[in-house]
Amino acid sequence: MNNRMDRHRQHKRGRWIALGVVIACLLGIFYGLNTIYRSVSSSLSDSYTKIHEKGGRPADAIIRKGQPISILLMGTDTGALDRTDKGRTDTMMLITVSKTKGIHLVSIPRDTMIAIPGLESTFPQKINSVYTFTNVSDTMSTISKYLNVPVDYFALVNMGGLEKLVDQIGGITVKSPLSFTFSTDTSHETGKNLYQFYKGKTTFRYAKDGVHFKTYHKMNGKAALAFTRMRYEDPRGDYGRTERQRLVIAQLVKQAKNPALLLNKTFMSSISKNLRTNLTTKDMLSLATEYYNPKKKVKAISVNETSLWYEGISFQVMPRLEQQRVTNELRSDLSLTHATTGPVLAGNPDKFTIPQAVSQVLYANTSSNSQAATSN
Incomplete structure (x- = not known):
C-alpha cells in the first residue's frame, strides 16, 4: 500500500x-x-x-x-x-x-x-x-x-x-457570491467548456469552444457541477466552495x-x-x-x-x-x-x-x- x-x-x-x-x-x-x-x-x-x-x-x-x-x-x-x-x-x-x-x-x-x-x-x-x-x-x-x-x-x-438531478428538475437559478471563470476540461480559467459566473448575478456565460460565449439564465446539470467544483480561484478556498455547494443544495431542496x-x-x-x-x-x-x-x-x-x-x-x-x-x-x-x-x-x-x-x-x-x- x-x-x-x-x-x-x-x-x-x-x-x-x-x-x-x-x-x-x-x-x-x-x-x-x-x-x-x-x-x-x-x-x-x-x-x-x-x-x-x-x-x-x-x-x-x-x-x-x-x-x-x-x-x-x-x-x-x-x-x-x-x-x-x-x-x-x-x-x-x-x-x-x-x-x-x-x-x-x-x-x-x-x-x-x-x-x-x-x-x-x-x-x-x-x-x-x-x-x-x-x-x-x-x-x-x-x-x-x-x-x-x-x-x-x-x-x-x-x-x-x-x-x-438538476436536469430532471428543469435546472436551478443561483446567485453567485463571486466572479470567476472555470473550465470543466482544465479546472482552471482557460480551456474548452468554459463558464463565467458573476458576483451578485444569476446569469452566467458558457462557451463550448472556450471562445464564443452565450448567456444563460438557468443552470443545467453541467453548469451546476462547474459552479460547485471551482476551488483554487476562490480566495476562501474550501470554505468558499462549501458556500456555493449550500447555495445549490438550497435550490435543489426548493425545486x-x-x-x-x-x-x-x-x-x-x-x-x-x-x-x-x-x-x-x-x-x-x-x-x-x-x-x-x-x-x-x-x-x-x-x-x-x-x-x-x-x-x-x-x-x-x-x-x-x-x-x-x-x-x-x-x-x-x-x-x-x-x-x-x-x-x-x-x-x-x-x-x-x-x-x-x-x-x-x-x-x-x-x-x-x-x-x-x-x-x-
Whole structure:
C-alpha cells in the first residue's frame, strides 16, 4: 500500500455530490411524501445497491422507537467525467434526523487532517482518503470515533447523480457570491467548456469552444457541477466552495418540493444506480412517514478549521475546542448525554507523532490542563 497515497495532487474534477443526490433518493426525509414514495418503493428496492454495513447501534430499533438517528452522506469523485476508479469521499456530511429538532447537517472539510485508525503509520492523511484506504464500514467507524457520536446509516453516491438531478428538475437559478471563470476540461480559467459566473448575478456565460460565449439564465446539470467544483480561484478556498455547494443544495431542496419531478420510476431507477446505502426501503418509508416535521427546517452546522501546510501539502486542522463543540452539537441533536470528544486526529495517539506546528493549532486557546484532559 502506498503510505503516501494522498500526497499526490488531488484530482481536480468534481468534488461533491452527496446531499443533492440523496435529496432525490431520500426525499421522504424532507417532505414526508409517503403516498408517492410508496408508488416507487419497488423500483428503489430493485435498483439501488444495498449493503449491510452497520453502525454502532441497532439503528432499525431506534427508528421503530422514533428516536434521533444519524446518516453519514459521502460523495465520491467518481462516476462522471470518465472517472471509474474507487475515488475519495470528497464530500462528507453527517446528518442528524430528529422528530423534535428537525434535520441538522455537519459538513466535514475534505482536507481535515487525521491519522487513520489502524493505519497510523501513514499519518498524516486527509479525511477524504479513509474510504480509499479502507471501506465504508471503517469510514463510518472513523467518523464515529473522531467525534464520539454514533453513525447509524450511510449513503454513498458518486458524481453521476448531480447532472441528472438538476436536469430532471428543469435546472436551478443561483446567485453567485463571486466572479470567476472555470473550465470543466482544465479546472482552471482557460480551456474548452468554459463558464463565467458573476458576483451578485444569476446569469452566467458558457462557451463550448472556450471562445464564443452565450448567456444563460438557468443552470443545467453541467453548469451546476462547474459552479460547485471551482476551488483554487476562490480566495476562501474550501470554505468558499462549501458556500456555493449550500447555495445549490438550497435550490435543489426548493425545486424538489414538486414530487412529480423526482418521484417517478424512470428517474428513481436511473438516479439510484449512483447510490449505495444500508438504509432499507422500510427505513426510508419510516423516515418519510414518522420523522417529517414541516415546522422544523434544515439547519447547517459549520465546522471551523485552520489551514496548515505540512510537508508541502495543504491540510485543514480541527482544534480540540472546535472538535468538542461539534461533538456537543451532534450529541445534543441525537438526545445523548454530554461526553468528551474523540481521539486527537482520530487515531491512536501512541502510534503516531503529532508535529509541533499541528499541535499548536490543535491546542490553541487551551491551557496545558485542558490539553491533557482532552488528549485521551
